[in-house]
C-alpha cells in the first residue's frame with residue numbers, strides 16, 4: 001500500500017503521460033498560436049515543467065487544496081440512484097462540495113500559483129458556466145492578483161448568479177457580444193487581450209484545451225480528482241471501479257477523473273458530451289458524434305465545423321458544455337480506443353437533474369447532470385455487483401434560475 | 412525565373428521607395444464587389460495585395476477585421492469562393508496576391524488540394540496566422556512544391572533563432588508585427604518599430620514588411636526609413652465598411668490607396 005493510500009487520500013500526479021515535445025497526444029494537440037504567443041507559450045511550458053517537480057510548489061498547492069478548497073472531496077455511494085437504475089453501484093465523486101462549488105477551483109489554484117511564481121500581476125480568463133470564472137476570481141482574491149474574466153453575453157444572462165459572484169470577489173467581468181456569445185467567443189476575446197498584455201498578464205485557461213502546455217497542465221492540476229477517487233474506492237470496496245463516467249465540455253473534469261485509470265485496462269472510461277436538441281438538427285455540442293478533426297483555438301482536435309472550415313454555432317442547455325471543440329487528449333483516447341464518448345440531450349440532462357435532487361438530495365450542475373444521465377446506461381451495462389464511478393463535477397445552484405424558467409410548472 | 416513577389420520587392424528597391432502592402436478581406440462586402448475592391452487597390456498603387464480568407468473565429472484580429480470577416484461570411488464567402496475570385500481577377504491585377512488565412516479553412520480544404528488550386532488560380536504567397544514555424548513544416552513544403560511563397564510573421568517576442576528559421580523557410584518577404592496585440596487602426600507607429608526591424612535584419616536577408624496599426628501616409632513614410640514595405644489593413648477595411656453599399660466604393664478605395672501611396676513615394 002502506498003503512503004497516500006494509508007493516509008486515505010490521493011495526490012495530484014505530474015509527469016505520468018506527457019505529450020511529445022511539441023505538445024501532441026498522438027495526432028492531436030500541438031500549438032497553433034499567432035507568432036506573438038509562441039515565445040510566451042514556451043516560457044509558460046518551461047515555468048510549468050519547473051514547478052511540477054518543485055517540492056515547495058507542490059506542497060503549497062496540496063496545502064491549499066486541503067485547507068482552502070476542502071479536499072479530499074467525498075466518494076459517496078448513491079444508494080437510491082443505484083436502486084432506481086437497477087445496475088451497478090453508483091459512486092459519486094463529490095466535486096460539487098469543493099470550495100466555490102465545482103472542480104474548476106483545482107486548476108485555477110494551480111495555475112494562479114504558477115502565475116505568481118512567474119511574476120505576473122494580472123490574470124485573464126474565459127468562462128462559460130461561470131464556474132471557472134468564479135474559481136479564478138476566488139484564487140485571485142486569495143493571492144492578491146488583478147482579475148479580468150471574459151464571458152459571452154448569452155452566458156452572462158443564463159448564469160447571472162455567477163456573474164454577480166465574480167464581481168463580489170473583486171473581478172471585472174467583460175461581456176463578449178460576438179459569434180454565439182458563449183464560451184468559444186469568450187476564449188477568442190481572452191486571447192486577444194493576452195496577445196496585447198503578455199508581459200505582465202497570465203492567461204488562466206479553464207479546461208484541458210488550447211495550445212500546449214494547457215491540456216497537460218490542466219489535466220495534471222485536475223488529476224487529484226481521479227487519484228482521490230481511486231484511493232477512496234480501494235479503501236471502501238477493496239477494488240477499482242468497473243467504469244468511470246464524466247461529462248465533457250473542454251474536458252477537464254473528465255481528464256482529471258480518467259487520468260488515474262488510463263493504465264487500468266479493466267476500467268471503462270466514458271465521456272458524456274452535450275447532445276443539445278439532438279444531433280440531426282445540428283443544435284448540439286457533441287464533437288465526437290457530429291464533428292471532424294480540425295484546428296481551433298490553438299489545438300488540433302475534433303471540432304464542429306462546416307464544409308468551409310468555419311466553426312459551427314453550438315447549443316446546449318448547459319453553458320459549460322456549449323463549446324465547439326474538445327480537449328485534444330480526449331481525441332487521442334478515442335483514437336486509441338481507450339475511452340468512449342456518448343451524449344445526453346438537453347431533456348435527458350434536465351430529467352437527470354431532477355432525479356438526482358429527488359433521489360439523493362443533490363442538485364447537480366447542468367454540466368454534471370449530463371454525466372448523471374449517461375451513468376444510468378453504464379450502470380445497467382456493468383450490472384449489479386459492479387461499481388461505477390461518476391464525477392459530480394459541480395453543484396446546481398447556478399442553474400436553478402434558468403431551470404425554473406425552462407421547467408415552469410413542471411418542476 | 413523570379414517570382415512576382417520577388418519582382419515587386421526588386422522594383423521597390425530599384426525605385427528607392429517604400430512598398431505598400433494592402434490588406435482586404437476577400438468577399439467583403441460581397442464576393443462580386445470584392446473583385447472591384449481588389450482591382451481598385453491595385454489601380455491605387457498597392458505593391459502587394461493581401462486577401463484575407465474570412466473565418467468564424469479570427470482571434471488575432473481587432474474589431475475592424477473581425478467585422479469585415481463577418482460581413483464576408485454573411486455574404487457567403489468561403490476559402491473556395493476566394494480562390495475562385497482570385498482566378499477571375501488574376502489577369503486584371505498587376506500586384507502579387509497573398510492569401511492570409513487562419514489554419515482551419517486550409518486544413519479543412521486539404522493542404523495539398525488547397526495549394527494546387529491556389530497555384531492554379533495564380534496566388535503568389537500564403538500566410539497562415541495560427542500556423543507558427545513549429546507547426547508549419549509539412550504545409551510549408553507543400554506550398555513551396557506548388558511554387559507558392561510561404562510567408563511568416565515575426566513579432567517583438569520572436570527570438571533570434573526563430574527569425575533565422577523563418578528566413579530559411581520563408582519566401583518573398585517576412586511580415587513583422589510592429590507591436591504586441593491584435594490588428595487595428597492606431598494613431599502612431601509603435602515606438603520600438605525601428606528597433607524591432609533592425610534586430611530582425613541581423614538574422615534575416617528577406618525583405619521585411621512592417622504592419623499592425625498603420626493607417627496614414629506619414630506612418631508609411633516613417634516605416635520606410637527602416638523597413639522595405641508597410642502593411643495597411645484595418646484602415647483600408649474601415650473604408651470598405653464605410654462605403655460598402657455605395658456605388659462609389661471602388662473610387663473611394665482607389666482614392667484611399669493613392670493617398671496612402673503618397674507616403675510610399677521616393
Ligand SMILES: Cc1ncc(COP(=O)(O)O)c(C=O)c1O
Nearest residue numbers: 131249250251252253320393394
Ligand atoms: C460544473 C462543471 N462541470 C463541467 C464543466 C465542463 O468543463 P470541463 O469539460 O472542462 O470539465 C463545467 C464548465 O464550466 C462546469 O462548470
